[in-house]
Amino acid sequence: MVSDKRRAHIGRVTALLDEWAERMHLPAAEAQAWHDAGRWHDALRDATPTALRAIIDAPDLPDGILHGPAAAVILQQHGEKRQTVLEAVRWHTVGHPEWDRTGRALFMADFLEPGRGFMQTDRAFMAAQLPHNFDGVFRQAVRMRLEWTLREGNRIFERTVDLWNSVR
Template sequence: MSAEQTTSAVTSLVLPDWAIVSDKRRAHIQRVVALLERWAGELSLPDAERQAWIDAGRWHDALRDADEPTLRAATGDTERPYGMLHGPAAASRLAAEGESRQAVLDAIRWHTVGSLEWDQVGRALYMADFLEPGRTFMQADRAFLADGVSGAFDAVFRQVVRLRIEWTIREGKGLAPETVTLWNHVR
């Protein structure tokens, strides 16, 4: 990654050349990064960890608007629903380009379903992706949770996992095995 690509200022969001994102998706990414930057500041994270949070947020949806054949070819996955492939595809691409921070790659790879193996980077991204203020549902509840991350990180994470599972079930979608495993661990 170039020095320009590691810029963390939300106003100058720089994505990889291979990113496939609409303007709407870019705005979502900017809101996710803004939350991650805010929480990292509130938690007084060391610079390297702060940058890992920001990079995970910046790259998590880099291929969200890619078409299904592109994502299936990038991942080799013929089983998972199309909407779950953009994280693994982006993580694979980043690794191929030399990204070596496993926590960042795992956060991106599993941000749609969750992972029991995550450290704080993955958990922070999972929360920010759900709690970013541009989403139109449960705005007051989600804002309350977002405001509580720095004071009760683990408790808010557990609540976000629960809310995401409830939404998935309400929408009639299946739960990924990783999501069930994560819930059984945090409940």
């Protein structure tokens, strides 16, 4: 269901989360939550919009961001009860102003993972700085994502705007 390319991305995201968790000396439960959020966030990224809409009834959401909410539904059906993991996966594409560290860490790992082709030096620097300045790097990542969205002329979600206003 997940392509090789996607699997490689998921592996890099999860490896980055593990590395940060270790360097930040996170408690084991939080480190596990970060790892699991990374592992599951794109589980349905390659599913068709029709398949995703059969899982989640959200006519207001465009196709491109359905895979997060749909993956959260499936995880819940499989017994996942950690809200920190569910909320991270659910909103990883748009962001959420009330995220705890798991949601924030996943958002950053998804953006900063080394396999992406753009701004490699800047993003590698941010990834290296993160354990020393989690909030500062998060703010910068949200800003860069927002700028990219604007440049591409893509729709900006209210949650993304709220997220920016909560960190600026």
